[in-house]
Amino acid sequence: MEFARGHVLVCGGTGCTSSGCEQIIKEMEAQLKANGLEKEIKVVKTGCFGLCALGPIMIVYPEGAFYSRVKVEDVKEIVEEHLLKGRIVKHLLYNETVQEGSDEIKSLNEVQFYQKQMRVALRNCGVIDPEKIDEYIAFDGYKALGKVLTEMKPEEVIDVIKESGLRGRGGGGFPTGMKWQFTAASSGENGKYVACNADEGDPGAFMDRSILEGDPHSVIEAMAIAAYAVGADQGYIYIRAEYPIAVQRLQIAIDQAKEYGLLGENIFDSGFNFNLELRLGAGAFVCGEETALMNSIEGMRGEPRPRPPFPAVKGLWEKPTLLNNVETYANICQIILNGADWFKGIGTEKSKGTKVFALGGKINNTGLVEVPMGTTLREIIEEVGGGIPNGKKFKAAQTGGPSGGCIPAHLIDTPIDYDSLMAIGSMMGSGGLIVMDEDNCMVDIAKFFLEFTVDESCGKCTPCRIGTKRLYEILDKITKGQGTLEDLDRLEELSHMIKEGSLCGLGQTAPNPVLSTLHYFRDEYVAHVVDKKCPAGVCKDLLSYSIIADKCKGCSACARKCPVGAITGEIKNPFVIDTDKCIKCGACVETCKFGAIVKG
Amino acid sequence: MKSLADLEAIRKKTLDQVTLRKDEDSVRIVVGMATCGIAAGARPVMNAFMEEVAKRGLENVTITQTGCIGMCRLEPIVEIMVPGKEKVTYVKMSPEKAARVVAEHIVNGNVVAEYTVGAAE
Numbered sequence: 001m002e003f004a005r006g007h008v009l010v011c012g013g014t015g016c017t018s019s020g021c022e023q024i025i026k027e028m029e030a031q032l033k034a035n036g037l038e039k040e041i042k043v044v045k046t047g048c049f050g051l052c053a054l055g056p057i058m059i060v061y062p063e064g065a066f067y068s069r070v071k072v073e074d075v076k077e078i079v080e081e082h083l084l085k086g087r088i089v090k091h092l093l094y095n096e097t098v099q100e101g102s103d104e105i106k107s108l109n110e111v112q113f114y115q116k117q118m119r120v121a122l123r124n125c126g127v128i129d130p131e132k133i134d135e136y137i138a139f140d141g142y143k144a145l146g147k148v149l150t151e152m153k154p155e156e157v158i159d160v161i162k163e164s165g166l167r168g169r170g171g172g173g174f175p176t177g178m179k180w181q182f183t184a185a186s187s188g189e190n191g192k193y194v195a196c197n198a199d200e201g202d203p204g205a206f207m208d209r210s211i212l213e214g215d216p217h218s219v220i221e222a223m224a225i226a227a228y229a230v231g232a233d234q235g236y237i238y239i240r241a242e243y244p245i246a247v248q249r250l251q252i253a254i255d256q257a258k259e260y261g262l263l264g265e266n267i268f269d270s271g272f273n274f275n276l277e278l279r280l281g282a283g284a285f286v287c288g289e290e291t292a293l294m295n296s297i298e299g300m301r302g303e304p305r306p307r308p309p310f311p312a313v314k315g316l317w318e319k320p321t322l323l324n325n326v327e328t329y330a331n332i333c334q335i336i337l338n339g340a341d342w343f344k345g346i347g348t349e350k351s352k353g354t355k356v357f358a359l360g361g362k363i364n365n366t367g368l369v370e371v372p373m374g375t376t377l378r379e380i381i382e383e384v385g386g387g388i389p390n391g392k393k394f395k396a397a398q399t400g401g402p403s404g405g406c407i408p409a410h411l412i413d414t415p416i417d418y419d420s421l422m423a424i425g426s427m428m429g430s431g432g433l434i435v436m437d438e439d440n441c442m443v444d445i446a447k448f449f450l451e452f453t454v455d456e457s458c459g460k461c462t463p464c465r466i467g468t469k470r471l472y473e474i475l476d477k478i479t480k481g482q483g484t485l486e487d488l489d490r491l492e493e494l495s496h497m498i499k500e501g502s503l504c505g506l507g508q509t510a511p512n513p514v515l516s517t518l519h520y521f522r523d524e525y526v527a528h529v530v531d532k533k534c535p536a537g538v539c540k541d542l543l544s545y546s547i548i549a550d551k552c553k554g555c556s557a558c559a560r561k562c563p564v565g566a567i568t569g570e571i572k573n574p575f576v577i578d579t580d581k582c583i584k585c586g587a588c589v590e591t592c593k594f595g596a597i598v599k600g
Numbered sequence: 601m602k603s604l605a606d607l608e609a610i611r612k613k614t615l616d617q618v619t620l621r622k623d624e625d626s627v628r629i630v631v632g633m634a635t636c637g638i639a640a641g642a643r644p645v646m647n648a649f650m651e652e653v654a655k656r657g658l659e660n661v662t663i664t665q666t667g668c669i670g671m672c673r674l675e676p677i678v679e680i681m682v683p684g685k686e687k688v689t690y691v692k693m694s695p696e697k698a699a700r701v702v703a704e705h706i707v708n709g710n711v712v713a714e715y716t717v718g719a720a721e
Contacts, residue, residue, distance in 0.1 A: 003617065003650055003651075003653055003654030004617070004650075005646070005650050005662070005663035005664070006664070007618075007621060009621070040646075040647075040650065042617075061621050061662075062626075062628075062662040062663075062664050063664065084633075085633055085634065085635075085638075085665065085667070086631075086633045086634075086664065086665025086666050086667055087667055127621055128618070134610055134613070134614040135614055135617075135618055137607060137610045137611045137614060138610075138611050138614035138615045138617070138618045139618070140611070141611075142607055143607065143611075146604045146607055150604060260601045260610075261601040261602065262601065266602075268601075268602065268603065268604065269602045269603060
């Protein structure tokens with residue numbers, strides 16, 4: 001590889017791929033060639049930078065110029081002005097990096113989105129080319145594996161992980177070092193396995209995908225370290241087939257590591273052997289549950305098994321198996337290299353290190369963020385996330401996906417860590433964070449998540465299979481204005497029965513969205529049941545549209561827009577809506593220039 | 601690969617290719633590439649710097665461009681910034697001069713006084 005004076009980093013994560021980064025890379029290469037710069041400037045396709053809302057993203061080094069929402073037409077200008085003549089194209093930069101009245105651009109770390117972030121698991125995402133093992137090695141890759149294999153005993157490795165206080169990032173928060181110790185302590189006469197749970201299924205979560213797309217080697221290296229520590233020689237990464245880019249990059253990474261002898265026989269001449277294979281899942285949510293995941297790897301139907309025995313004792317093919325989540329693994333090498341004390345220094349008393357969140361919903365900076373544990377929800381939403389669009393009011397945040405709960409506005413200063421979230425009836429979950437504003441109906445949100453769990457329940461145990469269906473039906477009834485106050489008690493009672501009676505984590509946590517919204521937003525439920533009103537104006541059956549005669553100018557714009565001809569009237573006289581015909585699509589409200597149409 | 605030394609060799613080899621993406625302080629070679637600079641031959645000068653840096657496998661050196669700094673008659677102008685030291689400005693550069701600057705200034709730390717703006721004035 002030649003020395004290049006400039007590097008153009010283009011995000012190749014799934015977010016930017018769908019907003020067209022491939023064409024941009026092609027155009028960039030063509031333009032560089034046309035200007036004779038192809039040997040001076042290197043184009044690198046990286047993993048996710050995190051600011052998915054602003055994609056496609058391009059960063060030009062050494063200046064660190066951050067171009068956002070790049071269009072194919074912009075590439076020519078960037079090449080001719082910036083790369084050829086050294087003049088940064090200011091009007092295409094991410095506007096937060098531009099300083100008024102100065103030619104200096106702000107470095108990325110000074111931008112509000114990155115300021116509060118601390119990137120440990122995501123350290124290489126958006127920095128290296130994930131398809132080149134050499135770049136990973138240049139950023140200290142495989143150094144931790146080398147250190148472990150040549151200088152440390154397996155027990156010492158486990159001690160470091162235990163000492164660091166790292167807890168499982170998949171949602172449960174079980175201490176990782178303990179898990180390693182249990183697996184190491186199990187008899188391994190017939191072999192042991194390590195496995196990686198990359199079956200990320202929560203609606204709105206994409207942390208693991210971004211790590212695998214941006215830095216696949218960090219997971220591979222960590223799995224080799226884990227295998228050495230627990231005494232395994234075979235590993236599996238269980239990843240959903242819906243993540244084609246991640247699957248492809250992982251396979252490339254595994255092949256490259258094998259070629260370099262970093263996977264396979266006698267690694268670093270230490271006598272340690274480790275092989276790693278991918279197993280693709282068909283995308284059933286329940287396969288993120290550890291015992292169902294193992295069934296699926298074995299080629300059986302993805303249904304959970306009763307626990308105990310835990311995987312550390314009897315896992316894959318009844319042999320001891322260590323199963324960790326992608327993000328958990330992504331922390332391991334940094335802990336080995338920097339020491340347990342370094343890791344312990346980040347975060348709160350019982351939750352160490354950082355956590356990656358996928359920010360979604362009603363938030364300006366939709367994307368991927370990594371913050372130290374203990375950062376408050378307010379900091380994440382208002383500072384890192386850039387607040388809520390259109391000046392709307394924050395209502396609640398949903399963490400933990402279908403297993404988690406809602407955090408209402410008055411708890412926005414809660415520090416985000418495992419225990420604080422548990423205490424307020426939510427959970428860390430894998431890291432999906434969905435922000436809701438005043439236009440979201442909490443009953444509708446609960447119904448949305450229940451609809452998801454009804455679909456995804458595997459059907460093996462009755463409380464989950466039938467219970468979630470009944471929960472959904474009651475919620476549906478309430479959103480249609482047919483609920484009674486007794487239904488609210490029934491919701492609660494049924495929720496507790498499902499939690500106690502279900503076989504696996506899916507059923508045990510499925511009622512959480514109902515319980516937490518009932519707890520914090522009971523008045524909204526009551527409004528649906530007693531007043532037959534949806535305060536947020538979401539539940540269609542409880543809505544009616546009407547025209548305020550005083551404000552209506554009689555322009556007929558709404559009548560022309562209405563798809564069912566429910567609006568009638570004479571020009572220059574107030575129009576009226578026939579509520580029997582109205583399908584409550586809301587098109588008229590958007591059309592009216594005078595704010596004469598109200599819903600309520 | 602069988603040893604840590606092999607790993608380190610790959611790390612070193614790749615490091616100077618990715619080093620400009622790290623935050624560390626590096627030696628910056630800034631070439632004036634406005635119209636005046638390009639007309640006076642800045643591009644071959646920059647190419648010479650890149651070749652020299654690659655040939656010697658120098659880590660922590662970045663080469664960037666800048667616009668016109670006002671002394672068009674002295675182009676091609678190249679500024680070299682070593683962390684913790686004062687900026688040195690070389691004027692009327694050529695590819696041959698570039699090779700010497702890399703060898704003497706960047707590698708050995710001796711400013712090539714005769715090429716600097718002070719000598720030209």
